[in-house]
Amino acid sequence: MDIAILGTGPVGTTLAAGLSAAGHRVAVGTRDPTATRARTEPGPFGTPPFSAFLDAHPSVCLCTFAEAAAGAEVVVNATTGHVSLEVLALAGPENLEGKVLLDVSNPLDFSRGMPPTLTVCNDDSLGEQIQRAFPGARVVKALNTVTAGLMTAPRALADGDHTLFLCGDDPAAKATVRRILQEDLGWLDVLDLGGISMARGTEMYLPLWVRLFGALGTPMFSVKVVR
């Protein structure tokens, strides 16, 4: 499939590498491709500059948000939550129309110190805000409950014996995402929670996630729903 990844951070590069390795044609969207390509300083988490990623993954192309989305069947929102709506607007509603929009983002607010709070929660969620803002897109929320390193390598932890959540209003879009998660990325336990409003549940798990990160001293953990 043609897959667009919006965002060049650790989540975007990890998903671009993983989905490219699985045989998909991947275009990574960024605000200004020339500027992104010219950057030589490391990323915010000490990751190599994006040009090094491109050199190592010659089949992945870098273009604008709109160009990436225009050519894709599946668009992945891998941006940080506070810019997601703006970035999707730059991608263009016309380029999202009818597309599967896999939303990996979390509405984390670091402006009030650590641990972060959420910019939206309780009676709304970022997943729902995105679905409302782009009604033509078929939003599926998934992968937002694990660190980037586990998204594409779930078996790196307990041989994959942990759970990923999925929700969205469109059954066919969820089936597409489930196939990607299970067949391309190797997830064994993908639990469908229901419609996109269920994103309130998975996004509100993040305050527990960041505290577990603090208590465990590593982001390489996940939860298994034991039932």
Add this chain to the structure above:
Amino acid sequence: MDIAILGTGPVGTTLAAGLSAAGHRVAVGTRDPTATRARTEPGPFGTPPFSAFLDAHPSVCLCTFAEAAAGAEVVVNATTGHVSLEVLALAGPENLEGKVLLDVSNPLDFSRGMPPTLTVCNDDSLGEQIQRAFPGARVVKALNTVTAGLMTAPRALADGDHTLFLCGDDPAAKATVRRILQEDLGWLDVLDLGGISMARGTEMYLPLWVRLFGALGTPMFSVKVVR
């Protein structure tokens, strides 16, 4: 130990039975013991009236919130979140002074329909509200992430291979609660998240919990933190 359980709902009766069976002297506190004892209708979840519980557990005594707390070393808040602060005030700050206060409650708001929202979240929690309102109590939040039936029988699910969270500001109080959880109730994996503000994390897990309940069709599930 002398343990007071505040609340006569499914959580209160389950904990009273479990802690009594473990050899503790248990007093259950209620608003009006005479009225509670006289009730003949089933509880809100179809549970037997409290008098039937008392008949089956003759060593458990029923008294007022204040009487129960006054005689206890450990006080358990097993009330629904929206009355917890009021009930603890009825128990009396003087009867909570220096005591371990195990807070099992969740700030669930059912008034806006299902699934419930939270009355407090994101930048505060019910656990913290309780600690602030009763600074002399040594509040420990735990057991609020599982259904009553699992609190005292964790091995009923996957032979106990799942995780319980614990947080609070007082290390000795946490050690007391950890002993109760592990030695009396049989929990195998008790994860200390840190101070009482970590209750924001475990309480904000509830919106995911209620959605998992909906998706799985049973409350007999739990999460294992895989690390």
